[in-house]
Structures are given as C-alpha cells and as structure tokens.
Amino acid sequence: MEFKKPTETIFYQIEKVIKQYRLMAQANLNKLGYKITINQILLMIQIDKNQEISQVELAELLFKDVASITRMTELLVKEKLIERKENKEDRRKKDLKITRKGKKLLDLAIPVISKNREIAQHNMTETEIKTLLNLLNKIIINTSK
Template sequence: MEKLEGIIFYTIDKAIKTYRQFAQKRLYEAGLEITIDQWLVMQALTEKPDISQNEIAEKVFKDAASVTRIIDLLIKKKYLERKMHDSDRRRFHLEVTSVGKTLMKDIAKVVAQNRAIALHDVTQEELGMLRDTLTVIINNCKTN
C-alpha cells in the first residue's frame, strides 16, 4: 500500500482542511461570530431566499439533519428567523434578519481577502485546470 503522502485524496483533504482552518481563524480574529458551515448555509439562503432546507442540504453537501441543527443555531444567534411557508405547511420560510444581513456584508470582505491570500500565485489557467480535474473526479464518484 502506497504511503499517505503519495495519495492524491490525502492532499485534497489536507488542502481543504488547511484552508478551512485558515479561513475560520481569520473570521474569528475579525470578531465575526460564525463558523464556515454556518456561513455556507447563510450564503445559500442569500443566493436563493426561497430555498428549502433540503435544497440547502444538497447545495452545501450536508445531511438534512445537519442543516436543521445549523439553522437552529443561526436562529439562536438571531441571524435567521423561521416563518410560515405560504403554500406548503411542511416547509419553513427562512428569513435572514437585518443583523444577519449586516453580518454577511462584513464577512464578505474577510472571505474575499482569504481567497486572495490562499490563491496567491495561482494563475487563472491553473485554477481552471484544478476545477476541471476535480469535476472529473466528482463525476467518477457519483454513486446513484
């Protein structure tokens, strides 16, 4: 068996974990009280305000159960509110509060900086190839 260092999935794992730690630390240092995972949910809601919890789960690659719990925390923090859904009483309408909107704006700057630092010296071409190769891997692994 090949050593861990030689395995590409080990490197991919290392890259995303290193970036997440880096990004989380910088959010924390900027006084922004949110985790990366909570931000992902907020971002999905910002992009599509009428999204359902199940759709959020799919979008951020999480389980519906995880999304339920993350939303519970975001509500506790007053960044979100659960309201009645117009046409489907099984669903909720999730509303980003004004506090939540302000927070998201503040985060945007830090997130942009994080990416710029993390991608320093990576060309557009390299970025494109990175994306293409990862997309091939993703499709190869689709179970269905």
C-alpha cells in the same frame, strides 16, 4: 498501478488542502468578533441568495445532512441572524430569511471570505485554476458512476 501510501495520493493532498484552508478561513472569520462557523456563514449566503431554498437543497449544496442543516438553522435563529417562518402555501415547509443583524454580519464576512480565497490562490494563474477545476471535475465524474 502501484499501491501508494495514503500520504502519497492526491486524495490526501485534497483533504489536507481543505482542512488547512478551513483553519485559516475560520481564524480570519473569528477576527470579526462573532461566534459563527464557516458552515453557518455559507448557509446564510445561500439563504440570502435564494430565500425559497429548502433545507434539503441547502444540505446538498453544503455537503451536509438535513439534520445538520436543521441544527445550524436553529442556532442562527437563536442568534437572530436568520428568521424562520411557516410557508403560507405549504405548512410543512419553512421560509428562511436573513435578518438585519444577519445582513450586517454577511456584509462583514463576505470580504473576509473573498480575501481568504485570494490568499489561498496566491501565485496561481487563471490557467492553473481552470486546469485544477477540470481535474477535480474529472474525479467527481469518475466517482459518480
């Protein structure tokens, strides 16, 4: 296989897509008037869906290290968007829960996220989306060996 310039590879395009999507998504999220990042919203969504989720599991789901999750959690607690309490069964663990203020924000943010996804996938058929997901999964499998 011929060595290609980085800008001619699918990996460059994948990175470019992710960065462009995040720029658009963050700009649209900023319109809500809250000072919050896409990653913080994604963290809150995961907590809302599973209150027993650990920070290690959150880190894996969001492709972050545990220290980053801890920092995000601290900020969200400070902003009163989530609560952190000691786990009654294991004092080393912390239970995370969305506050009323956090739930209100999620209720506003989730439609924005849905619209962002719709915009990004405009003019793509279900077949194209499935094909893309299959190809990306092949790359994941190939690089996980």
